[in-house]
Amino acid sequence: MTNLATFAAGLPKAELHLHIEGSLEPEQMFAFARRNAVAIPYADVEAVRAAYAFNNLQDFLDIYYAGADVLRTEADFRELAAAYFARCAADQVVHTEIFFDPQTHTARGIPIGTVIEGLLAGMADAQAEHGISSSLILCFLRHLDEADAFATLEAARPWLDRIAGVGLDSSEQGHPPSKFERVFAAAAELGLKRVAHAGEEGPPAYVTEALDLLKVDRLDHGNRSLEDPLLVARLARSGMTLTVCPLSNLKLCVVPDIDAHPIDRMLRLGLRATINSDDPAYFGGYVNDNYRAVAASGRLTRDDFVTLARNSFLGSFLSDADVARHLAAIDAYAAAHP
Numbered sequence: 001m002t003n004l005a006t007f008a009a010g011l012p013k014a015e016l017h018l019h020i021e022g023s024l025e026p027e028q029m030f031a032f033a034r035r036n037a038v039a040i041p042y043a044d045v046e047a048v049r050a051a052y053a054f055n056n057l058q059d060f061l062d063i064y065y066a067g068a069d070v071l072r073t074e075a076d077f078r079e080l081a082a083a084y085f086a087r088c089a090a091d092q093v094v095h096t097e098i099f100f101d102p103q104t105h106t107a108r109g110i111p112i113g114t115v116i117e118g119l120l121a122g123m124a125d126a127q128a129e130h131g132i133s134s135s136l137i138l139c140f141l142r143h144l145d146e147a148d149a150f151a152t153l154e155a156a157r158p159w160l161d162r163i164a165g166v167g168l169d170s171s172e173q174g175h176p177p178s179k180f181e182r183v184f185a186a187a188a189e190l191g192l193k194r195v196a197h198a199g200e201e202g203p204p205a206y207v208t209e210a211l212d213l214l215k216v217d218r219l220d221h222g223n224r225s226l227e228d229p230l231l232v233a234r235l236a237r238s239g240m241t242l243t244v245c246p247l248s249n250l251k252l253c254v255v256p257d258i259d260a261h262p263i264d265r266m267l268r269l270g271l272r273a274t275i276n277s278d279d280p281a282y283f284g285g286y287v288n289d290n291y292r293a294v295a296a297s298g299r300l301t302r303d304d305f306v307t308l309a310r311n312s313f314l315g316s317f318l319s320d321a322d323v324a325r326h327l328a329a330i331d332a333y334a335a336a337h338p
């Protein structure tokens with residue numbers, strides 16, 4: 001590892017774009033399948049990993065939703081979260097805002113309470129064991145309809161005081177943010193933050209819709225914003241946080257190779273970019289693997305990595321006091337590693 005990659009790996013950081021279902025490692029998939037007596041179409045762990053070759057987002061989603069079928073009980077969700085938090089601890093991730101997809105589970109007859117209670121238990125364990133703070137972001141699946149999203153928000157009502165915000169994920173092309181304008185407005189009325197995947201595969205116009213119609217507090221991915229200079233200027237001027245996922249972009253063919261990833265351009269354009277893992281079990285790595293991958297491509301400086309870590313807290317939904325505390329920890333780390 002270069003000195004720069006080692007420096008980046010040691011920075012205290014937050015993760016703002018992580019689908020908990022996407023942290024299901026093949027080993028855990030087999031363990032859950034066995035204990036829940038769920039059949040999976042793979043002979044062994046190697047066969048699972050071999051299947052993780054994707055040409056686009058939909059290729060991945062098909063396998064990802066199938067994999068989630070092994071998640072059945074509160075204990076499964078708690079252990080899934082625990083395994084993710086152990087990786088956070090190893091990567092100096094001290095705060096994380098976790099996406100979960102209730103509809104993937106409720107459609108299979110798993111009550112939303114089973115999912116949320118399991119995740120909340122894992123989050124409490126992580127706070128106690130690792131000192132890692134976390135919150136939940138309930139994502140609507142955009143390939144499903146508005147009524148299904150409203151029903152999901154309604155089903156989540158008993159837990160809304162434990163949920164930081166709502167998000168929008170799944171198949172982007174053909175499912176513009178406008179489809180969910182009313183449910184995002186309802187979420188805003190309930191005091192929830194709003195984020196949305198936009199500009200991963202979809203056009204810059206979807207990013208504009210996420211801003212204007214969904215009134216997002218944060219933008220997930222946002223890569224294709226770079227095709228529209230006026231949009232870039234708007235995002236930079238407003239200090240909008242982009243949760244960028246380099247290894248995901250590579251695995252889903254959003255970029256042809258890691259050296260072509262625009263993370264350096266985003267920073268030079270004044271965008272508040274952050275680095276995240278998205279679905280680490282499927283895309284070849286957790287947060288520090290992403291930091292290391294972009295460090296190895298040699299286009300970012302030490303100051304850029306400090307900026308990326310700072311952005312991860314500035315873009316979080318933490319209180320101002322907590323953000324200030326984490327920024328001070330970054331300064332102390334940088335001063336101790338000249």
Ligand SMILES: Nc1ncnc2[nH]cnc12
Nearest residue numbers: 019169170171197278279
């Ligand atoms: N990268 C991604 N884009 C859209 N939906 C997702 N669900 C899980 N990962 C996703």
Ligand SMILES: [Zn+2]
Nearest residue numbers: 019169197278
């Ligand atoms: Zn994502």
